[in-house]
Amino acid sequence: MALMKKNMVRMLISVAILFVLVFGYKAMHALFHYRYLSSHRSQVIDVSVITAAYTKWQPQLEVVGSVRAQLGINVTTELAGMIRTIYFSPGAMVAKGDLLVELNIDPDIAKLHQLEASATLADIIYRRDKAQYAIAAISKATLDTDEANLKNADAMVAQQTAVIAQKTIRAPFSGRLGICVVNPGQYLNPGDKVTSLQVWDPIYVDFYVPQQWINRIKVGQQVQVKMTTGSRQSFAGKITTIDAAFDPSVRNIQVEATLANPTLKLAPGMFAVVTINTGAVTNRLTLPQTAISFNPYGSTVYLVREVKDTRLTVKQAFVKTGETRGDQIEILSGVKVGDRVVTSGQLKLQNGSNIAINNKVTPMNEMAPHPIDE
Structure with missing residues (x-):
């Protein structure tokens, strides 16, 4: 125990x-x-600060699009045959009806001559029998047969003439030719590509608009189009067609804009950024996007506060954000006009940290920033 x-x-x-x-x-x-x-907390941390203020805000819809030729085809042949002569230069401008390619038509021409001879004979027989019918030397049935034979012979000539024309490939409309992908002596089947033919001026830009934005666009509305590479020139155009139905898989609708392209800087297949103004200019409270800390539990900013001994500290505050535009973001709540907000250096901060304002280098705060080439 x-x-x-x-x-x-x-x-x-x-x-x-x-x-x-x-x-x-x-x-x-x-x-x-x-x-x-x-x-x-006792350390003084250098930060950049901005005073919250209203900014002129143009409501816009920005979407990506693709440039498409007004008219564009792959030039081909209706009938098979051997290529005899290529008459065009790759990349050249051609007018409607210009001769592009001629297939071997020698056998077809020989057959045409044969049919023309038969048609001539049929015409002679018809005229002779018509004179004999006038004196009752032949029956009406014989004359009717002669007339039918003549019409049939003429039709055969017309058909063979069409065959020859189909083996002579011409430009169906004025435009710019692409690369030639065939050679003389090559056998061409119907549907085989010879080259491409495109009309670049005017030119189309196709893009898709979400269902919730459909009431903000209309035919005739102005658009601005920019390329993502090369020249950053902006091209003006207008909406010419809105598709009749939404894509049920993504709830977007296709929109077509037409742009003048006299310098031919826009080419089919290019990737484009389309901007559409969707309302009147308004005043909105904005901050640089760098001022916002995006977290799973909400977006926050650091507000500058003065204490009694003239020191500056920060206080973390939740904000509700709206649309973005360039470097700026709209603030819906959490910040008031005149509040001073930290725009850089937040990673070193916490509630009550002592700060010193240093605005020698500040984040970009442009609504329409322009990248600088090195």
């Missing part, structure tokens, strides 16, 4: 020692953490 009591006392002492060690460790950790935070 005494041994059992002795073991119980030892166990209680061990448990007590364990609790002392655990709570002692926690207390020391809290003490060091408090000292670290106190030391961190």
